[in-house]
Amino acid sequence: MLDIQKIRADFPILSQKVNGHPLVYFDNGATSQKPQVVLDAISEYYSQTNANIHRGVHSLSQKATDAYELSRKKIQQHINAQHSHEVIFTSGTTHGINAIANGFASLLQKGDEVLVSALEHHSNIVPWQMLCERTGAVLKVIPINQNGELIQTEYDKLLSANTKIVAVNHISNALGTINPIAEMIRKAHTVGAAVLIDGAQAVPHLKPDVQALDCDFYVFSGHKMCGPTGIGILYGKEAWLNQLPPYQGGGEMIATVSFEKTTYADLPHKFEAGTPNIEGGIVLGTAVDYLNSIGFEHIAAYEHELLDYATEKLSEIEGLNIVGTAKEKTSVISFNIQGIHPYDIGTIIDKKGIAVRTGHHCAQPIMDFFCIPGTIRASFAFYNTKEEIDILVEAVKKAKAMLL
Numbered sequence: 001m002l003d004i005q006k007i008r009a010d011f012p013i014l015s016q017k018v019n020g021h022p023l024v025y026f027d028n029g030a031t032s033q034k035p036q037v038v039l040d041a042i043s044e045y046y047s048q049t050n051a052n053i054h055r056g057v058h059s060l061s062q063k064a065t066d067a068y069e070l071s072r073k074k075i076q077q078h079i080n081a082q083h084s085h086e087v088i089f090t091s092g093t094t095h096g097i098n099a100i101a102n103g104f105a106s107l108l109q110k111g112d113e114v115l116v117s118a119l120e121h122h123s124n125i126v127p128w129q130m131l132c133e134r135t136g137a138v139l140k141v142i143p144i145n146q147n148g149e150l151i152q153t154e155y156d157k158l159l160s161a162n163t164k165i166v167a168v169n170h171i172s173n174a175l176g177t178i179n180p181i182a183e184m185i186r187k188a189h190t191v192g193a194a195v196l197i198d199g200a201q202a203v204p205h206l207k208p209d210v211q212a213l214d215c216d217f218y219v220f221s222g223h224k225m226c227g228p229t230g231i232g233i234l235y236g237k238e239a240w241l242n243q244l245p246p247y248q249g250g251g252e253m254i255a256t257v258s259f260e261k262t263t264y265a266d267l268p269h270k271f272e273a274g275t276p277n278i279e280g281g282i283v284l285g286t287a288v289d290y291l292n293s294i295g296f297e298h299i300a301a302y303e304h305e306l307l308d309y310a311t312e313k314l315s316e317i318e319g320l321n322i323v324g325t326a327k328e329k330t331s332v333i334s335f336n337i338q339g340i341h342p343y344d345i346g347t348i349i350d351k352k353g354i355a356v357r358t359g360h361h362c363a364q365p366i367m368d369f370f371c372i373p374g375t376i377r378a379s380f381a382f383y384n385t386k387e388e389i390d391i392l393v394e395a396v397k398k399a400k401a402m403l404l
């Protein structure tokens, strides 16, 4: 069992008051809070290690390079990648998806198909639309059912020899649906399509095994898993990363440069042009260590308890409708109250110190599917409590009474 009070003490921000009330932070789907070890690691990096990496002969540069590369190895082990050079540091999920979508421009032709799902974040839609515009490829969409689950029989029908890449999320940020990606990856490979998994919402809740999943690419952000903003990971199978062209040109990513011809550096540097977010890369390793010290089995079990508790309590409110009722869900609850705009509820409960997200959650197609302008989304982390859920439920009840 987790000692939640002890864990909460690791997060200084959680003990503050907002609008005169203790902060209830239920916007973990947008970004997670950071434990003291992560804050300390940021400060320690700049006060003791700061130097540019992979360049200097001097000791401090070596120290920074070693710490950065050690973190890469840590992340390799965490996601069970075969090689550490398959782990590319990026600025986040969005960067990783754009790098791959851009690379595929050299491989696609008119009539080829790119498959995304109706459950995607805009980050996993727009880069593929841009790719299709450039190449004449066609974007196809795997539909969802009323529970917010991908319809697998429709997916089967969409897959064909024309499908070149399938891009789906592991877990939906708007609804919390956990997609059966292992099976979807296996099916995509039977038609020769590559698969990119958007793992942004998965990595705070589980430990992905990229080799067991057999995905070709897996991308995520550090800031949703207790790490800093501006750092993320693009995992790609070695053969794919060797085949794709680099995303950006500049320093660090070259082997030799002349005005006649430039040759690219080996992996992972080929995809890491320019001075990277060195501190972010190092500290992401600290965040991964922190999460592993708590244990993902414990995190998943506890968050599931919170999900069940909140689902039960919120469902007791008359007129409240939960959007996204998939069988396999993580600790995200999107809901609406009949006759009230989500924004109005969000604004009123903010006065009580409760942070939720309202709106379309960067997933407008999902809202269109359910014919709603948006939802109120409460997304829980392992440092949240049932007492906080009680505070949310009471505040929603009061807001409803005020607004109706």
Ligand SMILES: *Cc1c(COP(=O)(O)O)cnc(C)c1O
Residues within 6 Å of the ligand: 029, 092, 093, 094, 095, 121, 123, 124, 169, 171, 172, 173, 198, 199, 200, 201, 221
């Ligand atoms: C947050 C999120 C993204 C975008 O991540 P950034 O950190 O903003 O690049 C993409 N997909 C999903 C599912 C997300 O939750």
